[in-house]
Amino acid sequence: MAERPSGMTLPITPPVEPMLAKAVDGLPEAPGMTYEPKWDGFRCIIFRDGDEVELGSRTEKPMNRYFPDVVAQVLEQFPKRCIIDCELVVIRREEGKLPRLDFELLGQRIHPAASRVKMLAETTPADIIAFDILALGDDDLMKQPYQQRRELLFKTLNGVRPPIHLTPITTDAEVARRWFTEFEGAGLDGLIAKPADMLYEPGKRLMFKVKHARTADAVVCGFRYHKSGPIVGSLLLGLYDDEGVLHHVGVSSSFSLARRKELLDEIEPYRNPKDHPWADWAEQATTGGSQRMPGAVSRWTGKKDLSFEPLSPELVVEVGYDAMEGDRFRHTAQFKRWRPDREPQSCRYDQLERPLKLSVDAVLETSG
Structure with a gap:
């Protein structure tokens, strides 16, 4: 310091x-x-x-x-x-x-x-x-x-x-x-x-x-364990682009202890998939690549383990979010509800509300 x-x-x-x-x-x-x-x-x-x-x-x-x-x-x-x-x-x-x-x-x-x-x-x-x-x-x-x-x-x-x-x-x-x-x-x-x-x-x-508060439907593609034990720490979220590529866009992680235990049971049928769109995340983390993966080394924590448990990308969840930072959620998304009525492939970037573009210089020159 x-x-x-x-x-x-x-x-x-x-x-x-x-x-x-x-x-x-x-x-x-x-x-x-x-x-x-x-x-x-x-x-x-x-x-x-x-x-x-x-x-x-x-x-x-x-x-x-x-x-x-x-x-x-x-x-x-x-x-x-x-x-x-x-x-x-x-x-x-x-x-x-x-x-x-x-x-x-x-x-x-x-x-x-x-x-x-x-x-x-x-x-x-x-x-x-x-x-x-x-x-x-x-x-x-x-x-x-x-x-x-x-x-x-x-x-x-x-x-x-x-x-x-x-x-x-x-x-x-x-x-x-x-x-x-x-x-x-x-x-x-x-x-x-x-x-x-x-x-x-x-x-x-x-x-x-x-x-700003908004909601989006996202695919649950994996999870990380909570630091306190074998319960869900966070759910990894994905969205499809126009080419059909599934990108990591953020996590949802604010749950009570009881809810974390319930989530582990709810996602159990989707664990250990035979194939996963992010299976090569470890290679991406070291060699780079245009697709956002969830296993890249954290800039803030250096050697922090960001590995995850993959889930078959079939579950859809509605989450709340406030804003986007590039192609991902700016802050942790809030779990709202499961969406069994939605197909994973329908969870695309084009559902997101994008604000009108404005120069930050115009904001700084503004007066009431």
């Missing part, structure tokens, strides 16, 4: 646990409620005291070594003594395509090799989206209402240049509803709603988040 700066004299001492948001089904409305995009990146509380900077993660561990480019931008553009709540994102920019957030590229920034970190900082630099301020100079602002903190943040960072940005905000619920639909096309996750009188309370879920 990176060492913390020893000479900081800010009114709040790192680390600080970020304030969180609780999920709600609909857009909350109240006098003075502020709405802003929910950015899909790494939460980061940035501390600057003169020449010393700390990038605090959601787990309260410093991230300085992974983001030297962010440290450089903070030293260049942030006030000399401040604590600012941000999201670190990576924007994929390719010729002929609209810029959009790319969480996979961002995740690659977490790498143990210093040479790799240096290369990635140059080739996939992070952008900084600022949305709250906890301290400025000698003033602790956490007990001030959010509306006052927001006004001070925008005044303090007025004139910053990319890759530092102020998050777009609006107090108009109708504008927020439009943003909810439009901004997804740039890779954003939904909306955050903040009450005007909200204090900054670390770890408390005082904000609200509204995320």
Whole structure:
């Protein structure tokens, strides 16, 4: 772990646990409620005291070594003594395509090799989206209402240049509803709603988040055992492309202990298939290939065993998901129900709702 700066004299001492948001089904409305995009990146509380900077993660561990480019931008553009709540994102920019957030590229920034970190900082630099301020100079602002903190943040960072940005905000619920639909096309996750009188309370879920929710029918192609014993840990999900190739698209894994035991009985008739479309996953994991397989080495855990128990691809399940990251579910899918009425071959990518495309630059230039 990176060492913390020893000479900081800010009114709040790192680390600080970020304030969180609780999920709600609909857009909350109240006098003075502020709405802003929910950015899909790494939460980061940035501390600057003169020449010393700390990038605090959601787990309260410093991230300085992974983001030297962010440290450089903070030293260049942030006030000399401040604590600012941000999201670190990576924007994929390719010729002929609209810029959009790319969480996979961002995740690659977490790498143990210093040479790799240096290369990635140059080739996939992070952008900084600022949305709250906890301290400025000698003033602790956490007990001030959010509306006052927001006004001070925008005044303090007025004139910053990319890759530092102020998050777009609006107090108009109708504008927020439009943003909810439009901004997804740039890779954003939904909306955050903040009450005007909200204090900054670390770890408390005082904000609200509204995320996109959808369902899809997927083929159950395998499972992994739970760490606690011979019960189901996760179900491996697949979808067919237009060529009839079955791709691994994610997992469903949030089950009670009792349900995990039941699932093992329910999938028993489909175990030990004579043939399986992912039988060559081990070779794919070492040699690469265009088809997504479930046994590739984890970037986050290195040597973690990602082997699985194959199931005959006959079971269809309805799952809930919030968004896609390329050709897979962005987060763990939620088990809804078995679909014995569906044929596995009908579980195709074309059932998925795809948002309209939008440049992330257009989002950053938006105002309410």
